[in-house]
Amino acid sequence: MDKPLKAPPPYAIRSVDNALRIATMLQLEGPLTVGEVARRLGVASSTAHRLLAMLVYRDFAVRDADRAYRVGPVLELAAHSQSAAARLRAAALPHLHRLVELLGESANLTVRTGDTVRFIASVESRQALRVGSREGMVFPAHRTTAGLLLLAELPPDRLAALYTAGRYDQYPDDRPDLDALRTELARVRRNGFVVNQGRSERGVVAIGVPVRAPDGEVAAGLSVSMPSARYEKERLPALVGTLRTVADALERDLTR
Incomplete structure (x- = not known):
């Protein structure tokens, strides 16, 4: 049998995993609010806000005038078109x-x-x-x-x-x-x-x-x-x- 490809790391870092999940959601789904992200991850709004702020800092996300977050330049996604x-x-x-x-x-x-x-x-x-x-x-x-x-x-x-x-x-x-x-x-x-x-x-x-x-x-x-x-x-x-x-x-x- 082939060796399995992926298994969770033995010392998983929850905050890193959540940040990566947010980046994926923004790329696949489009803009999301802090509240929507918090509900999807099952975390407090303050936690979701801190994670989104770090993604913005690293250009994985940007914050729009309506306070929703969308993908930033690092992900290179056409933000206003639906694939x-x-x-x-x-x-x-x-x-x-x-x-x-x-x-x-x-x-x-x-x-x-x-x-x-x-x-x-x-x-x-x-x-x-x-x-x-x-x-x-x-x-x-x-x-x-x-x-x-x-x-x-x-x-x-x-x-x-x-x-x-x-x-x-x-x-x-x-x-x-x-x-x-x-x-x-x-x-x-x-x-x-x-x-x-x-x-x-x-x-x-x-x-x-x-x-x-x-x-x-x-x-x-x-x-x-x-x-x-x-x-x-x-x-x-x-x-x-x-x-x-x-x-x-x-x-x-x-x-x-």
Whole structure:
């Protein structure tokens, strides 16, 4: 089995984590007030204000005349335009909340860029033992639930092109076994879902289904993540069925 990619550092610094989460929220969602940031992080308004002030000092954020904060020059985002990822995220958030209510596990929406995927939306479970927010995080596509769903849609020549050029010339050990990957992606296409047991992160099981855009192309992966201790294989058909129902509802919203 591949070595898991990411695990929380043994001495995590909460304030640093919160500051990075704010930067991600500003980049993906647009302007936010101090109160909105405080509610999202579960901290006092004074704490949110201090974190935002530091981001402004380091040019990760700027404060507008209406007292809302938006991304600063370091993040190089077009502040007054809404990206396709931002529109997809806005449409998906109500469905992610519904998925958390139905299954009691954390829910995510992920998109692919080249050979990597990025979590553009994440809603945490309310259970004490839960998988935390992955919003803004980037992983190699072939190591994640949604990444496999999105790679499975690529024609063979485009898949090969992803892993035969660029950084893989310099770091060949990072290149996946293409024959094994093709076999796995064929299974993904047949099944229509992916089960990822500890492949991206030790102790975490993720299950995902594709979300299609109005043109029929797979636009994103919709997934739930749970501690491996809570995963029961017998529940897999029910979990996939619920994911598919929510994905269908999101696809209808995207069509409208």
